[in-house]
Amino acid sequence: MSNSGGRFTSYRNALTAISRRTGTPLPSLVVSFAVLHELTAIVPIVGIFYTARSLGAGERVVNAVALNRDGSIDDQSWVNTQLRSWLDEGEQWAGRVGRRYGIFGFEKGEIVGKAQTSPLSGELAGDVANAVLAYGAAKALLPIRIGLSLYLSPMFSRAVVEPIRLGGLRLLGRRPKS
Numbered sequence: 001m002s003n004s005g006g007r008f009t010s011y012r013n014a015l016t017a018i019s020r021r022t023g024t025p026l027p028s029l030v031v032s033f034a035v036l037h038e039l040t041a042i043v044p045i046v047g048i049f050y051t052a053r054s055l056g057a058g059e060r061v062v063n064a065v066a067l068n069r070d071g072s073i074d075d076q077s078w079v080n081t082q083l084r085s086w087l088d089e090g091e092q093w094a095g096r097v098g099r100r101y102g103i104f105g106f107e108k109g110e111i112v113g114k115a116q117t118s119p120l121s122g123e124l125a126g127d128v129a130n131a132v133l134a135y136g137a138a139k140a141l142l143p144i145r146i147g148l149s150l151y152l153s154p155m156f157s158r159a160v161v162e163p164i165r166l167g168g169l170r171l172l173g174r175r176p177k178s
Contacts, residue, residue: 015029022154022157023154023158024162025162028161028162029153031157031161032153032161033150035156035160036149036152036153037145037149041138041145044138044141045134045138047134048133048134048138049127049130049131049133052129052130052134053127057130058129058130058132058133059126059129059130061133062087065084066087086139087136089135089136089139090131090132090136091132093131093135094128094131094132094135098128098131104127105126105128
């Protein structure tokens, strides 16, 4: 190996430069990004779920995508394939979450049967379809979520993470490093 710092040296240097430029410690930036990334997933899922529920859009959108499998050239496009993939993942996610917490019409702790594990075989009803739509939309928003999380990380770090870290250090009787 010709580089002495390893394969991640360039990344470490870039992140250290960002940390210096923004005036926030690197670990705080990483924690801020992680928290914001999760928030930018949870908030849209909840918002889209309840919007789709109130408009009755979940069933229509999910069934339109799921039932449009005629094998034509248009059906094989990357967009259609990706949408169906996200809907299949969303159905599995809704089933796992629904059985774990007893929501979306599932019983809490319900055992998964063979009929329940098949991907989008037909029509999805009610809250399951709304959850699948919300999941798919959150997946589609991933580039925007990442950009927003990166943009807001320094501010979130200074406003939220650092005060919590410094308060914790003071509570433990330790002096924070500046």
